[in-house]
Amino acid sequence: EAQVTQNPRYLITVTGKKLTVTCSQNMNHEYMSWYRQDPGLGLRQIYYSMNVEVTDKGDVPEGYKVSRKEKRNFPLILESPSPNQTSLYFCASSPILSNQPQHFGDGTRLSIL
Amino acid sequence: AQTVTQSQPEMSVQEAETVTLSCTYDTSENNYYLFWYKQPPSRQMILVIRQEAYKQQNATENRFSVNFQKAAKSFSLKISDSQLGDTAMYFCAFSGGSNYKLTFGKGTLLTVNP
Numbered sequence: 001e002a003q004v005t006q007n008p009r010y011l012i013t014v015t016g017k018k019l020t021v022t023c024s025q026n027m028n029h030e031y032m033s034w035y036r037q038d039p040g041l042g043l044r045q046i047y048y049s050m051n052v053e054v055t056d057k058g059d060v061p062e063g064y065k066v067s068r069k070e071k072r073n074f075p076l077i078l079e080s081p082s083p084n085q086t087s088l089y090f091c092a093s094s095p096i097l098s099n100q101p102q103h104f105g106d107g108t109r110l111s112i113l
Numbered sequence: 114a115q116t117v118t119q120s121q122p123e124m125s126v127q128e129a130e131t132v133t134l135s136c137t138y139d140t141s142e143n144n145y146y147l148f149w150y151k152q153p154p155s156r157q158m159i160l161v162i163r164q165e166a167y168k169q170q171n172a173t174e175n176r177f178s179v180n181f182q183k184a185a186k187s188f189s190l191k192i193s194d195s196q197l198g199d200t201a202m203y204f205c206a207f208s209g210g211s212n213y214k215l216t217f218g219k220g221t222l223l224t225v226n227p
Binding site: 035043048058088090092101102104107109 | 157158160206215218219220
């Protein structure tokens with residue numbers, strides 16, 4: 001089954017404790033992206049990657065890191081999480097072909113205390 | 114920079130009736146794509162319908178159709194024969210340019226009443 005898998009689905013943690021949210025896709029997509037969703041703001045792009053070893057900032061990259069060492073994986077790293085990073089996070093992927101629709105993971109709810 | 118505006122934070126409709134959700138956007142791109150995504154309480158992001166800007170014909174997917182007005186930069190979603198399972202947050206999204214980024218509106222919460 002074609003899918004984007006995010007882990008964990010839920011996480012409650014404390015300020016300053018490094019965490020990683022994993023994202024993996026099995027569709028051989030070149031493009032991957034992270035979004036955060038906050039009430040009243042819709043979804044905003046954090047980082048994206050056009051292919052292996054190619055990453056770039058989105059609209060709200062502060063406080064986040066990403067890496068793309070393999071085509072299927074695109075982890076989101078919070079080196080020193082803060083309460084303002086409490087949010088719902090989505091990973092998405094698509095082929096780089098005429099703006100094909102992005103496939104979304106099921107989301108990760110992060111709470112930073 | 115592209116912007117997407119959904120002016121209706123919340124809407125409600127009776128089961129079996131028709132409802133239209135509004136979306137306007139702003140861009141200097143000539144070639145772009147527009148989407149409507151549905152987010153039910155399960156939080157999944159589900160693609161409802163997609164429109165290519167170069168196509169004049171409005172996209173249709175079963176009970177869902179769009180009214181795409183390129184000159185007015187308007188992209189509304191019409192849901193016919195509304196069902197209880199249509200209750201969800203609906204996001205309008207724009208994609209254009211070289212980075213494939215989706216720019217989302219703030220969403221419209223649709224409630225279908227029995």
